[in-house]
Amino acid sequence: MRRRVTSTPEIEVGADSGPEGLAPTRHLQPSTLELDGLDELLNKPSIEKPSIEEVELDEILVRESELISDGGASDGAQSDEAKQVTQKRGADPRITRETHDTKPSAVPLLPTIGDVIGGMYRVEGELGSGAMGVVLLAVDERLNRKVAIKVIQSSLFAAHFRDRFEQEARAMAEVNHPNVLVIHAYGEHLSQPYFVTEFVAGTTLDRVIAECQHAIDIDLALRILDEICAGVSALHAAGIVHRDLKPANILLDGKFSVRVADLGLAQKYVTAKAVKELVGTVGYIAPELAQEAGTRAAANPCSDVYSLGCIAYELLTGRPPFESHTDEGLIALHANAKVIRPSMVRGDLPSALDQVLLRALAKNPAERTQTVDQLRKELQEARAKSAEPTRILIAEDEADFRALLELKLRAEFPDADVEAVADGQAALDAFDRKAASVVILDLQMPVLDGIAVTVLLRSRPASVMVPIVVLTASGGPNEWKLLSSLGADRFLVKPVDLDDVVAIVRRTVKDRARR
Numbered sequence: 001m002r003r004r005v006t007s008t009p010e011i012e013v014g015a016d017s018g019p020e021g022l023a024p025t026r027h028l029q030p031s032t033l034e035l036d037g038l039d040e041l042l043n044k045p046s047i048e049k050p051s052i053e054e055v056e057l058d059e060i061l062v063r064e065s066e067l068i069s070d071g072g073a074s075d076g077a078q079s080d081e082a083k084q085v086t087q088k089r090g091a092d093p094r095i096t097r098e099t100h101d102t103k104p105s106a107v108p109l110l111p112t113i114g115d116v117i118g119g120m121y122r123v124e125g126e127l128g129s130g131a132m133g134v135v136l137l138a139v140d141e142r143l144n145r146k147v148a149i150k151v152i153q154s155s156l157f158a159a160h161f162r163d164r165f166e167q168e169a170r171a172m173a174e175v176n177h178p179n180v181l182v183i184h185a186y187g188e189h190l191s192q193p194y195f196v197t198e199f200v201a202g203t204t205l206d207r208v209i210a211e212c213q214h215a216i217d218i219d220l221a222l223r224i225l226d227e228i229c230a231g232v233s234a235l236h237a238a239g240i241v242h243r244d245l246k247p248a249n250i251l252l253d254g255k256f257s258v259r260v261a262d263l264g265l266a267q268k269y270v271t272a273k274a275v276k277e278l279v280g281t282v283g284y285i286a287p288e289l290a291q292e293a294g295t296r297a298a299a300n301p302c303s304d305v306y307s308l309g310c311i312a313y314e315l316l317t318g319r320p321p322f323e324s325h326t327d328e329g330l331i332a333l334h335a336n337a338k339v340i341r342p343s344m345v346r347g348d349l350p351s352a353l354d355q356v357l358l359r360a361l362a363k364n365p366a367e368r369t370q371t372v373d374q375l376r377k378e379l380q381e382a383r384a385k386s387a388e389p390t391r392i393l394i395a396e397d398e399a400d401f402r403a404l405l406e407l408k409l410r411a412e413f414p415d416a417d418v419e420a421v422a423d424g425q426a427a428l429d430a431f432d433r434k435a436a437s438v439v440i441l442d443l444q445m446p447v448l449d450g451i452a453v454t455v456l457l458r459s460r461p462a463s464v465m466v467p468i469v470v471l472t473a474s475g476g477p478n479e480w481k482l483l484s485s486l487g488a489d490r491f492l493v494k495p496v497d498l499d500d501v502v503a504i505v506r507r508t509v510k511d512r513a514r515r
Contacts, residue, residue, distance in 0.1 A: 110134060110151060110192075116141075117189045121149055121196060129153070132161060132264055137199065140184075146199040147184060151192055162193055164264065169195040171266040174238045179231030181251065181261040200261075202254050205315065206247035213318035215461035218349065220256065221315045222383050225308075227258035229376035232308065235260070236301045236372060239270040243299045245307035246284045247314065269300050282327045283320050284310045287335040287363045302365045305375055309360030312379070316353065317345040321361060335363065347434035348462070350390055351415075352382035388413055389437035389509050394420040395427035395453065396442045396471070401494075405440070408498040409505070424448025428456055435462040438505050443472035443479065451483065458487035467508035471496060 115123045121138040127148060128135045136149045152165050172183040172195070185196040205224070208216065228250055235242055242263065249262040265279045276298045278290060286306035288297040297303070314320045321340075322333035339361050343349045356378045362368040369375045392409050396402040399422070406420040416437070421427050425447040431439065439457065443450035450470050457463045467489040472479070480491040489508045492501065 109190075111136060111149075111189060115189075117149060117194060118185065118187050118196070121147060123149070130262070130264070132164065138196075140196075146201075148197045148199045149194050150197065151189075151194045165193055165195075168262075168264045168266065171235075171238075171240050171263045172197070174240065175234050177231055177234035179227045179258045179260060180234055181259040197261075198259075200251040200253050200259055202252045202256075204248055205250035205252060205311070208252065209247055209314055209318065212461070215318070215464060216315065217465040218316065219383070219465075222379055224250075224252070224256060224258060225312050225315065225379055226376060228260060228311065229308065229372050229379070231258060231260035232304055233372045233376070235263075235266070236304070239268050240266050241269040241299045241301060242266050242304050242307070244280045244284075245304055245311060246281045247311055250311070267299070269298070280307075282330045283322070285331070285334065286365070287331075288365055290331045290335065297365070301372065302368055302370055305360055305369050305372055308372065308375060309357055309369075313339070313342060313357050313361065316349060316357075317342050319345065348391060348437055348466075350382060350385070352385045353379070356382045389416050389505060391417040391434065391436045391438075392419070392505065393427060393430055393436035393439045394418070395422075395424055395440070395445060395450075396420065397422050397445045398442070405498065405501065408502065412502045413505075422446075424450070424453040427453055431457060431460070431463070436466060438467045438469065438509055439463075440469045440471065440501070440505070443470055443483075444474075451486065454483060454486045454488050467505075467511070469501070469504055469508060471501075 111117055111123050113123055113125060117123065117138065120140055120142045122141055124137045124139060126134060127137050133150045133152055136151065138147050138149050139145070140147050150165075152161055166186075169183060169186045172181065173186075181200070182198040183195055184198065187194060232242060232245065240263070242260070243265040244262060245260075249260070251259040251261050253259070276293075276296045278285075278296065279299075280289070282290075284307040286299075286303035289299055289303055291297075310321055322330060322337060324330040324333055339358055341354045342357050343351050343354050356369075356375070359367075359378070360369045360375050369378065392413065394402060394405055394409070396405060402420050402422065406418055409416070410418050417434075419430055419436075421430055423446045424441070427439070427441065428448070430436075441450040441453055445453075448456070450472070454468055454470065457466070457468060468487060469490040469492065470483055470488050471492050471494055473494040483491055489511070490504050492504065
């Protein structure tokens with residue numbers, strides 16, 4: 001019977017989020033004031049562990065009571081900021097499949113608010129709790145900056161979990177990249193290991209996906225993916241495979257800059273002792289890692305590529321490639337089901353992205369995108385090919401001009417889906433049916449005029465980054481001022497040169513893409 005670990009992902013999220021929030025500390029090198037602990041950790045020989053070549057699902061010896069947190073937040077007095085950052089614990093379907101004895105001996109208490117760790121880090125509250133660790137918000141009183149401190153769950157002080165905790169810290173210390181969470185120090189507090197990282201004031205990618213759903217700007221999504229790929233590539237260059245890539249483990253600061261975090265399951269893959277175990281989060285595990293023990297492969301960069309493909313699909317479409325009510329069903333879908341093309345889920349996605357994501361999600365590792373760098377390059381190239389609009393929506397009540405404009409745009413953008421309607425309500429219905437890359441509206445139309453359609457379109461999340469061009473036979477500065485304040489991008493007075501309309505379409509699409 002498979003056990004499921006439940007608790008909240010290890011999130012380092014600050015109350016000071018957004019562009020006006022606390023600027024995160026970005027260090028390319030750990031602080032020289034705190035290198036002693038890291039040097040000792042890096043120079044410490046790796047503890048030889050028994051190789052787990054095969055682990056049957058029904059051989060799980062980990063007791064559920066030793067893996068599930070108590071679910072409660074600290075009842076002690078908290079500072080206002082600590083109260084804001086303390087998160088309610090929920091479910092984290094991260095699987096661990098191991099046959100070690102996990103029974104703890106002594107169980108030290110976790111640090112509480114006001115405790116000083118390492119002689120300089122004063123605890124302010126809890127940021128989050130995961131399957132194996134608790135992340136605390138603290139202030140570095142020596143350097144006067146906020147930091148995050150990770151400690152082991154109080155129920156998991158067995159030697160094996162301490163080894164894995166130390167392995168996570170060592171993996172972070174081996175990588176020096178702006179898109180990987182920076183570790184500052186490692187040590188022990190009351191015989192309890194801890195490590196200190198930069199504090200990222202912002203959010204996590206899973207929260208962004210939940211809030212935006214399918215409406216996230218494509219260029220912003222691709223920029224985030226580019227930085228995720230860069231961070232994971234740095235891990236692979238150090239010989240480390242992450243093994244638990246998912247949106248909850250991607251931190252975003254107030255400017256949406258990425259930090260790849262939570263290396264608790266990371267391991268060296270350039271060794272014959274790479275462990276063939278089923279670990280990670282079921283919705284993002286490569287099919288070859290979830291097979292029966294006798295045919296299961298060890299994690300490698302190609303399996304991380306599959307996880308990145310899942311993240312990219314979910315970020316761009318607003319939903320994961322597969323969904324199921326059970327872990328077993330989800331594993332089966334990843335192993336056997338066909339992935340729906342992303343552009344069929346989200347109509348305004350460039351079709352060039354379809355092949356990139358489908359290749360990253362290939363079930364056969366030999367047919368999959370082989371490296372993260374290759375995936376990153378293909379995403380960049382797909383976006384470069386997609387600078388032209390993929391769907392143009394025209395709302396114009398004058399039939400002759402509507403027909404001419406439709407013919408011109410079809411000729412100039414042969415790969416685009418061009419749809420022309422005669423009134424404002426029909427334009428809204430067409431947009432709701434399938435979002436457009438650009439919308440061209442006549443100012444004076446029956447049912448709903450151009451001003452009303454502009455307002456209603458901008459109220460839809462899917463139109464946030466869609467250019468709106470308004471055409472009119474009469475109008476002036478006052479009308480343009482009003483339309484601009486409502487969200488229109490361009491205002492053209494008829495009669496118009498159709499070549500000018502084409503140029504405006506190209507320019508507005510590019511302008512929106514750069515924002």
